[in-house]
Amino acid sequence: MKVSVTGIPVKDQDKALEFYTSKLGFVKKLDVPLGGGNRWLTVVAKEEQDGTEVLLEPSPNNFEPAKIYQQALFDAGIPYTQFSVDDLQQEYERLLNLGVAFSLTPTAMGTVKLAVFNxxxxxxxQLVQML
Incomplete structure (x- = not known):
């Protein structure tokens, strides 16, 4: 068994696709209309295009508990998910230069270094680098 798709709730799929591709560097994998303005919209890491797909899921717009959960996590500062990077400082600076807002700058915590962005x-x- 392996993870092939993982979902991230997004309020606007077009805005999410733009952010995840132009800022984070993912590439669009699938974009299938589902009706009602919703799409099965996935992105993958440029370096692993046959790897795990990230579903940019419009659940907050279609299921009130998902909207409440997403907002509660965000308000508490809790990351919804994390992505691994080889060099956190370099990725932090790249994203900062693209206007990405960070709530936690690169911070060493035990055997990892992490940062959190909006x-x-x-x-x-959360971005994480194993030390």
Missing amino acids: DTCGNNI
Whole structure:
């Protein structure tokens, strides 16, 4: 068994696609209309295009408990998910130069270094580098 798709709730799929591709560097994998203005919209890491897909899921717009949960996590500063990077400082500086807002700058914590940013779609996302 392996993870093939993982979802991230987003308030606006077009805005999310723009952010995840132009800022984070993912590439669009699938974009399938589902009706009602919703899409099965996934992105993948440029370096692993056959790897795990990230579903930019419009659940907050279609299921009130998802909207409440997403907002509660965001307000508490809790990351919805995390992405791994090889060089956190370099990625932090690259994203900062692209206007990405960080709530936690690169910080060493035991055997990892991490940072947290706002994905502009309702989520805090954590970047982590293993030390």
